[in-house]
Amino acid sequence: xxxxxxxxxxxxxxxxxxxxxxxxxxxxxxxxxxxxxxxxxxxxxxxxxxxxxxxxxxxxxxxxxxxxxxxxxxxxxxxxxxxxxxxxxxxxxxxxxxxxxxxxxxxxxxxxxxxxxxxxxxxxxxxxxxxxxxxxxxxxxxxxxxxxxxxxxxxxxxxxxxxxxxxxxxxxxxxxxxxxxxxxxxxxxxxxxxxxxxxxxxxxxxxxxxxxxxxxxxxxx
Numbered sequence: 001x002x003x004x005x006x007x008x009x010x011x012x013x014x015x016x017x018x019x020x021x022x023x024x025x026x027x028x029x030x031x032x033x034x035x036x037x038x039x040x041x042x043x044x045x046x047x048x049x050x051x052x053x054x055x056x057x058x059x060x061x062x063x064x065x066x067x068x069x070x071x072x073x074x075x076x077x078x079x080x081x082x083x084x085x086x087x088x089x090x091x092x093x094x095x096x097x098x099x100x101x102x103x104x105x106x107x108x109x110x111x112x113x114x115x116x117x118x119x120x121x122x123x124x125x126x127x128x129x130x131x132x133x134x135x136x137x138x139x140x141x142x143x144x145x146x147x148x149x150x151x152x153x154x155x156x157x158x159x160x161x162x163x164x165x166x167x168x169x170x171x172x173x174x175x176x177x178x179x180x181x182x183x184x185x186x187x188x189x190x191x192x193x194x195x196x197x198x199x200x201x202x203x204x205x206x207x208x209x210x211x212x213x214x215x216x217x218x219x220x221x
Contacts, residue, residue, distance in 0.1 A: 004072070005072050006072040006075065006076070008075070009071055009072040009074075009075035009076075010071065010075075012075050012078075012079060013071065013074070013075050013078070013095060016078060016079075016082065019078055019081070019082065019088060019092060019093060020074060020075070020078045020092075020093045020094070020095050021092055021093070021094055024092075024094045024096070024103075024104040025103045025104055027104070028103070028104055028105060028106050028109075029105075029106030029109060031063060031065065031105070031109065032063055035063045035065075035089065035090055035091065035092055036060075036061075036063060036089040036090040037061060037062045037063025037064070037090045038061060038062065038063075039061075039062040039063065039111045039112070040062075040063045040065070040109065040110050040111050040112075041055070041062060041063065041064045041065070041110075041111065041112045041113075041114060042065045042066075042067065042101075042105065042110050042112070042113050042114065043064070043065070043066045043067065043113075043114040043115075043116060044067045044098045044101070044113060044114070044115055044118075044131055045067070045068065045069075045098070045115065045116065045117070045118045045119070045131060046066030046067060046068040046073075046074070046077050046093065047068065047073060047077065047116075047117070047192075047194065048073060048076050048077050048080070048193075048194075049066060049068075049076070049077025049078065049080050049081060049093075050080075050190070050192035050193055050194070051114070051116050051190055051192050052064055052066040052077065052081075052091065052093075053077070053080060053081050053084065053086075053091075054190035054192070055189075055190050056081075056086075056090055056091040057086050057087075058188075058190060059090075060087065060090055061090070062090065063090050063091070064090060064091040064092075065091065065092050065093070065094065066091070066092075066093045066094070067093070067094045067096065067098050067101065068093065068094075068095060069095070069096060069097040069098065071095045074093060074094075074095035075095070077093065078093050081093075098131065098136070101139060101143065102139055102142070102143065105143050106143075107142050107143065108142075108143070108144065108145045108146065108148075109143060109145065110143045110144055110145065110148060111144075111145055111147075111148050111149075112148065112149055112150075112151060113140055113143070113144065113148075113149075113150045113151070114150075114151050114152075115131050115132060115150065115151070115152040115153070115154075116152075116153050116154075116192075117153060117154055117155060117194060117195065118130065118131045118132070118152075118154065118159070119131075120154070120156040120158065120159040122158065122159075127162070130159065130162075130163070130166075132152060132159070132162075132163040132166050132167070133166060134166055134169070134170050137150075137166060137167065137170045137172065138170065141170075141171070141212050144212065147211075148211070148212075149175070149209050149210065149211045150167075150172070150209070150210045150211075151176075151207075151208075151209050152207065152208050152209075152210070153181065153195070153205055153206065153207045154205075154206050155195075155198045155203055155204075155205060155206070156206075157206065160179075160206035160208075163208075164208070167208070167210045171212060171213050172210040172211060172212055172213060173210065173211060173213050174208055174209065174210055174211075175209045175210075175211055176207065176208060176209035177207075177208045177209075178205075178206070178207045178208070179204060179206055180204040180205070180206075181204075181205040181206065181207035182195075182199050182204075182205045183204075
């Protein structure tokens with residue numbers, strides 16, 4: 001269910017443009033010069049911000065950037081972070097559509113891309129909009145550093161099965177793969193309120209970690 005537009009969202013975003021950046025393209029290629037951290041994480045589809053905010057606190061020496069296209073939802077996520085009173089120096093947000101992600105990040109700039117509970121776009125003619133579709137994977141490959149990875153979690157079995165094929169068909173391999181990720185404890189990975197609801201219902205969480213396959217020109221004798 002999509003969030004209703006919140007009247008306070010736009011004025012709040014304007015007042016906090018130092019956190020929810022209005023011109024993220026100005027930081028392209030220089031993110032780790034502008035925010036604290038030695039590893040750059042980008043979560044695409046931040047939602048209400050639970051994962052981004054928790055992980056940024058858990059890993060204060062790593063940089064976290066959240067992208068959320070719904071501006072009201074982005075405002076909710078950002079306001080949570082501000083009102084929690086935690087150190088924001090290692091995180092920022094972008095209120096915009098991920099189709100512009102190459103305008104905001106340079107080639108081989110990102111260490112980890114997170115896709116958490118993305119919109120499954122169940123109707124077949126909308127599959128190209130999925131954040132794990134072939135067109136997005138081609139972009140991610142250009143943005144990831146050598147050794148970089150994509151981490152994906154979802155409660156949607158169809159999206160997960162299709163995404164596995166998207167990754168394999170587009171030059172990625174898996175270093176992690178689970179059809180019931182939370183059957184074992186993962187204290188290193190924050191559990192959001194949204195995810196916890198599915199866990200309480202006994203709904204499995206599907207998870208994978210994908211890395212680009214090494215091309216011949218990248219190999220060193």
